[in-house]
Amino acid sequence: MYKKRPIGVFDSGIGGLTVLKDLIDILPNEDFIYIADTAYCPYGTKSKTEITQRVEQIVDYLINMKVKAIIIACNTATANAKEIIEKANIPIIGVIDPTAKEAVYATKNGNIAVLATNLTIKLGIYQQLLSTENTRVYALGCSNFVPLAESNNRDSEETNKEIQETLFQFHDKNIDTVVYGCTHFGLLNESIKRSFPNAKIISCGVPTALLLKENMEKFKIVNDNCNKGKINICTTGNLKSFKGQISWFIYPYDTIKQVNI
Numbered sequence: 001m002y003k004k005r006p007i008g009v010f011d012s013g014i015g016g017l018t019v020l021k022d023l024i025d026i027l028p029n030e031d032f033i034y035i036a037d038t039a040y041c042p043y044g045t046k047s048k049t050e051i052t053q054r055v056e057q058i059v060d061y062l063i064n065m066k067v068k069a070i071i072i073a074c075n076t077a078t079a080n081a082k083e084i085i086e087k088a089n090i091p092i093i094g095v096i097d098p099t100a101k102e103a104v105y106a107t108k109n110g111n112i113a114v115l116a117t118n119l120t121i122k123l124g125i126y127q128q129l130l131s132t133e134n135t136r137v138y139a140l141g142c143s144n145f146v147p148l149a150e151s152n153n154r155d156s157e158e159t160n161k162e163i164q165e166t167l168f169q170f171h172d173k174n175i176d177t178v179v180y181g182c183t184h185f186g187l188l189n190e191s192i193k194r195s196f197p198n199a200k201i202i203s204c205g206v207p208t209a210l211l212l213k214e215n216m217e218k219f220k221i222v223n224d225n226c227n228k229g230k231i232n233i234c235t236t237g238n239l240k241s242f243k244g245q246i247s248w249f250i251y252p253y254d255t256i257k258q259v260n261i
């Protein structure tokens with residue numbers, strides 16, 4: 001039955017697992033297939049053409065796996081997926097719109113910082129969505145954070161130093177809201193927060209999961225299963241090193257495997 005089909009979720013690597021975590025919390029009875037496109041990570045330093053092609057291949061792969069909806073748990077992929085989303089005949093939801101909306105709603109003094117990959121910032125979608133007559137948007141491409149998040153040295157002194165130095169430019173901007181416009185950045189939360197001690201952090205997971213829930217209710221495709229859903233994780237890269245990278249992911253998954261896409 002259609003409602004029983006899984007939901008596809010993908011990212012360039014492990015960052016999208018921060019979104020999957022919120023999807024599981026908000027939609028616990030759904031089955032999920034997560035694809036970490038580790039073989040092509042990072043996305044944020046590649047060209048628009050390369051990423052658009054890659055997103056198309058992954059979306060086609062998930063549609064062939066008979067998913068009923070897709071979450072693009074990657075801002076860079078979302079920023080390059082407008083046409084793919086429009087022509088799809090299943091709901092495909094990107095992370096940028098719900099996250100930007102949440103940030104505009106959250107700010108009190110109007111000073112918003114958005115941290116994302118170089119390509120996401122270059123495409124300017126966040127800047128557009130966050131700009132209102134009451135906001136000032138400070139956007140920074142920090143693709144240098146992605147390998148830090150993918151590594152197993154996230155809490156090291158060098159990682160922390162690089163983050164503090166990159167973010168020093170915000171110290172006098174009285175930022176009250178920080179948007180993680182890259183799903184990898186939640187993994188560096190402890191370090192990033194030190195540069196914004198009084199700001200509210202807006203991550204992609206919860207607003208995106210709530211939007212998916214709303215859409216699934218509208219299209220009547222919510223799984224009426226009463227048991228916990230199944231979680232299947234795939235990587236396009238090396239399975240052994242991927243397993244080592246996701247030891248922090250506390251949700252028990254049913255399968256984990258390498259796939260060629």
Ligand code: DGL
Nearest residue numbers: 012042043044075076183
């Ligand atoms: N996690 C991805 C995002 O949200 C991108 C990381 C990368 O550059 O691959 O934009």
